[in-house]
Amino acid sequence: MDMVWIAIGVAALLITVLAMGTWVFAALVIAAMGSLWWLGGFELDRIGLIFSRILYRAGNSWELSAIPLFILMGELIFRSNVSERLFKGLTPLTRPLPGGVLHTNVFGCALFAAVSGSSAATTATIGKITSRELANRGYDRDLSIGSLAGAGSLGLLIPPSIVMIVYGVQAEVSISKLFMAGVIPGLLIALLYSGFIILRSMLKPHLAPRQTGSEVGIWQALTLLTPVVALITIVIGSIYSGIATPSEAAAVGVAATLGLLALERQLTLPMLLDALKGTLISATMVCSLLVTAMLLSTAMGYLHLPRELAAWIAAQQFTPMALLMALAVFYIVLGLFLDGISITVMSLPITLPIVILAGFDPLWFGVFLVIMVELGQITPPVGFNLFVLQGMTGENIGRVAWASAPFFLLMCLAAALISVWPQIALWLPTLLAS
Amino acid sequence: TRLDFSNEYNANSIHAQGDAYFIEQVRELTDGEVDITLHTGGALGFKSGDHFYAVADNAVQIADTLSGTMSGIDPIFLLSSLPFLVDGVDEARQLYEIARPYYDEVFEDNDQVLLYASPWPASGIWSREAVTSSESLQNLKIRTFDRNGTETLRNAGAAPVSLSWADVVPQLATGGINAVLTSAEAGANASFWEHQQHFSGIQYAIPLNMVHMNRNAFESLSSDQQEALREAARRTDEHNWQAVRERTVSNYGTLEENGVSIHDPVSADFQQALSEAASPVISGWQDDMGERGQEILETFHNGQTP
Amino acid sequence: MIGWLATLSRGLNRLAAGVAILLILYMFGHIILEIVLRLFGHSTFILDEYIGYAVAAMTFLGLPYVLEKNGLIRVALVLDRLPGKWHWPLELLIAVTSFAAFGWLSLFWWQNVVRSYQRGITSDTLAETPLWVPEGIVLLGLWLLCFTLVVRSLQLVTKRSRHTHPAQ
Ligand code: NA
Numbered sequence: 001m002d003m004v005w006i007a008i009g010v011a012a013l014l015i016t017v018l019a020m021g022t023w024v025f026a027a028l029v030i031a032a033m034g035s036l037w038w039l040g041g042f043e044l045d046r047i048g049l050i051f052s053r054i055l056y057r058a059g060n061s062w063e064l065s066a067i068p069l070f071i072l073m074g075e076l077i078f079r080s081n082v083s084e085r086l087f088k089g090l091t092p093l094t095r096p097l098p099g100g101v102l103h104t105n106v107f108g109c110a111l112f113a114a115v116s117g118s119s120a121a122t123t124a125t126i127g128k129i130t131s132r133e134l135a136n137r138g139y140d141r142d143l144s145i146g147s148l149a150g151a152g153s154l155g156l157l158i159p160p161s162i163v164m165i166v167y168g169v170q171a172e173v174s175i176s177k178l179f180m181a182g183v184i185p186g187l188l189i190a191l192l193y194s195g196f197i198i199l200r201s202m203l204k205p206h207l208a209p210r211q212t213g214s215e216v217g218i219w220q221a222l223t224l225l226t227p228v229v230a231l232i233t234i235v236i237g238s239i240y241s242g243i244a245t246p247s248e249a250a251a252v253g254v255a256a257t258l259g260l261l262a263l264e265r266q267l268t269l270p271m272l273l274d275a276l277k278g279t280l281i282s283a284t285m286v287c288s289l290l291v292t293a294m295l296l297s298t299a300m301g302y303l304h305l306p307r308e309l310a311a312w313i314a315a316q317q318f319t320p321m322a323l324l325m326a327l328a329v330f331y332i333v334l335g336l337f338l339d340g341i342s343i344t345v346m347s348l349p350i351t352l353p354i355v356i357l358a359g360f361d362p363l364w365f366g367v368f369l370v371i372m373v374e375l376g377q378i379t380p381p382v383g384f385n386l387f388v389l390q391g392m393t394g395e396n397i398g399r400v401a402w403a404s405a406p407f408f409l410l411m412c413l414a415a416a417l418i419s420v421w422p423q424i425a426l427w428l429p430t431l432l433a434s
Numbered sequence: 435t436r437l438d439f440s441n442e443y444n445a446n447s448i449h450a451q452g453d454a455y456f457i458e459q460v461r462e463l464t465d466g467e468v469d470i471t472l473h474t475g476g477a478l479g480f481k482s483g484d485h486f487y488a489v490a491d492n493a494v495q496i497a498d499t500l501s502g503t504m505s506g507i508d509p510i511f512l513l514s515s516l517p518f519l520v521d522g523v524d525e526a527r528q529l530y531e532i533a534r535p536y537y538d539e540v541f542e543d544n545d546q547v548l549l550y551a552s553p554w555p556a557s558g559i560w561s562r563e564a565v566t567s568s569e570s571l572q573n574l575k576i577r578t579f580d581r582n583g584t585e586t587l588r589n590a591g592a593a594p595v596s597l598s599w600a601d602v603v604p605q606l607a608t609g610g611i612n613a614v615l616t617s618a619e620a621g622a623n624a625s626f627w628e629h630q631q632h633f634s635g636i637q638y639a640i641p642l643n644m645v646h647m648n649r650n651a652f653e654s655l656s657s658d659q660q661e662a663l664r665e666a667a668r669r670t671d672e673h674n675w676q677a678v679r680e681r682t683v684s685n686y687g688t689l690e691e692n693g694v695s696i697h698d699p700v701s702a703d704f705q706q707a708l709s710e711a712a713s714p715v716i717s718g719w720q721d722d723m724g725e726r727g728q729e730i731l732e733t734f735h736n737g738q739t740p
Numbered sequence: 741m742i743g744w745l746a747t748l749s750r751g752l753n754r755l756a757a758g759v760a761i762l763l764i765l766y767m768f769g770h771i772i773l774e775i776v777l778r779l780f781g782h783s784t785f786i787l788d789e790y791i792g793y794a795v796a797a798m799t800f801l802g803l804p805y806v807l808e809k810n811g812l813i814r815v816a817l818v819l820d821r822l823p824g825k826w827h828w829p830l831e832l833l834i835a836v837t838s839f840a841a842f843g844w845l846s847l848f849w850w851q852n853v854v855r856s857y858q859r860g861i862t863s864d865t866l867a868e869t870p871l872w873v874p875e876g877i878v879l880l881g882l883w884l885l886c887f888t889l890v891v892r893s894l895q896l897v898t899k900r901s902r903h904t905h906p907a908q
């Protein structure tokens with residue numbers, strides 16, 4: 001099959017350019033251009049015309065504004081004592097739990113996922129708030145990075161979610177029902193992650209040292225948590241009251257954070273400027289990757305790669321469960337290289353009809369697909385959560401990916417669970433519809 | 435010959451299905467010599483707003499483009515979405531046929547060939563409370579899709595809001611907006627009935643999508659193949675104008691099944707008030723267009739067919 | 741000469757980064773304004789259009805500065821294992837190929853911006869924004885990025901040493 005060779009060619013090209021040490025954003029552009037020239041036989045002029053327009057189009061995206069603004073929110077919190085107080089408050093509350101405040105990564109991401117529709121923003125914001133505190137407290141770095149990478153991708157499964165909106169529009173499935181269907185699988189994944197942290201901490205207690213030192217009482221602990229709880233309540237409240245759209249929630253988050261810091265007299269001009277500078281660096285890094293990754297998607301589109309691979313699967317006459325396995329492999333492979341929205345729009349015209357024909361509920365399939373897309377966020381070479389964490393921690397991508405590997409496997413387990421018991425996803429929307 | 439065809443809509447949409455019909459016709463007429471691949475959902479990375487020059491530059495060979503998104507290039511592309519100009523599919527088609535030579539000219543001047551049009555089912559108002567009179571429109575927070583709609587509804591006393599399509603359903607669910615100006619079709623695809631129980635068929639407009647092709651790509655085909663493409667385009671035009679009628683009927687059926695009250699037609703008073711609100715928009719367009727606009731509208735109002 | 745170019749490039753990049761920071765503040769302000777206006781049944785009508793321009797402008801104007809500050813991630817597996825004397829040729833190869841790619845794209849984007857300007861193409865929105873403005877800002881960012889890469893290549897050639905240690 002030609003397509004297999006083309007796929008191997010694209011992968012080899014990208015990996016070579018990346019391994020040389022090219023900046024990832026430039027490597028994506030070079031690999032995209034190279035693929036069309038080398039494997040697609042496109043003229044260089046046409047490549048220039050195609051990609052210059054795509055570069056502008058991909059950057060010119062209103063939904064992306066949530067990234068700089070949520071990062072700004074994280075930078076502001078990072079520079080105040082809000083995160084320190086959060087951890088002081090959480091420490092006594094989580095003491096009986098093996099893993100202690102490490103669970104903040106998981107439940108912080110799950111909670112933040114309720115305001116953010118993207119995984120990069122979730123990882124960047126929660127990571128900024130938790131990673132320093134966790135390092136100071138002597139928690140294992142791999143466990144800390146891996147749980148952030150894994151739980152950060154919950155931004156896509158717990159509503160609101162950009163990928164779910166794209167799926168809903170493409171598959172003509174109710175977006176409200178999709179949002180509801182994502183909640184329980186999202187919580188299930190969070191519980192699996194917490195369970196894994198508990199297990200690891202019980203087997204190797206040095207990974208999550210028991211916190212000692214200044215004791216605070218339960219009431220004082222709750223007081224310390226108030227600012228974060230207030231922030232989250234305001235942002236979630238602004239969405240569910242209809243005051244702000246999910247795309248606007250990030251600006252509400254910045255406003256609430258600024259208000260809180262001003263109220264507590266922690267806001268100074270140098271601190272604000274410092275936060276803005278930090279925001280520019282992280283936001284440019286993340287946005288430039290999201291933009292240039294679109295070029296690789298476009299190249300794959302012109303090479304007809306995803307659709308022909310999907311068509312090959314469609315032609316195999318698989319049994320329903322075999323089909324699901326084949327699609328899982330297909331989506332995990334695409335997820336190595338492509339972003340979630342591209343995966344969704346490129347594959348659906350072919351995969352959705354065969355999935356429906358095999359008797360699966362399109363609502364359920366939406367949840368399955370989003371989990372597949374989440375997996376792609378934490379697989380190298382192109383994994384946005386990995387990129388965010390590499391930028392934030394300075395660890396190389398290999399280590400970040402390795403630290404995320406157990407969480408990747410747990411998410412695969414979650415996909416298997418919802419395949420065996422589709423009710424995990426369908427129960428809530430059915431309940432609320434009746 | 436392999437050609438790529440970009441389209442922003444989902445595979446079941448009336449536009450994608452029309453495009454699939456065209457591709458099938460081309461395949462038959464050329465015995466599979468011309469192989470066109472449709473990329474739905476904007477899978478190549480282009481949005482409607484990018485298509486005009488993407489096709490002119492041969493970045494992509496064929497594209498299906500919402501006419502209004504090209505209005506910054508030439509105001510003629512606002513014609514089909516002018517509010518309350520046509521009162522149904524027949525008139526919309528008549529207007530399209532009158533304007534076709536003018537459309538052809540703009541595409542020709544930009545190294546392109548206009549193949550066929552793909553009409554939308556008529557736009558109306560989806561709402562929580564019935565919108566059947568001017569009073570019920572007062573201060574209504576309604577999402578509009580272009581500047582004509584914003585101006586017209588503001589003139590009519592409503593409070594139009596611009597939102598990206600992705601934000602519409604969350605805003606409907608939370609009551610951030612109360613109504614949406616769009617077709618029964620678009621609302622049905624997004625299950626609007628979960629939050630909106632009324633649809634007013636005000637016959638706002640029947641906007642067109644244009645399907646256009648790079649001229650070099652077209653002319654590098656053999657003359658038989660070119661004729662085959664033209665024939666396929668003619669058939670698809672015919673097919674699409676028929677399909678939009680069928681869609682309107684089937685959409686209303688779907689709405690009724692889902693408990694949406696359909697108000698169609700609305701009272702003559704209301705229709706009259708809406709038309710008055712639209713008249714500055716139409717005359718403003720005519721000013722932008724100059725002579726061409728006058729010619730088109732005169733021919734249309736005189737009921738002549740080209 | 742190269743020292744002077746490097747100073748110029750650094751200065752321009754700082755300036756662009758300053759504009760990018762202002763754009764972040766602008767995004768925040770415009771979204772909050774829209775939320776407040778909507779409460780009163782009003783709208784700016786251009787929120788998604790202008791925020792879209794701002795995101796693109798922020799990304800491309802910020803890029804050269806962040807590149808210069810080593811804020812862009814890379815995979816340093818090969819670089820870190822290579823003997824020291826091979827570092828600068830590899831760094832040079834990376835800078836030159838990146839320049840070639842972005843230079844090629846900016847060439848075609850330049851033609852597009854010129855066309856938008858000459859034909860007076862506007863957006864399809866109420867604002868009827870001349871498209872060459874937002875398109876031109878992105879072009880400016882691409883040019884600055886190319887300039888930064890050229891300066892970097894020249895420095896690598898003249899100093900024959902790894903110009904900057906990779907951040908990771
Ligand atoms: Na979310």
Ligand code: NA
Nearest residue numbers: 335336376382
């Ligand atoms: Na990946």
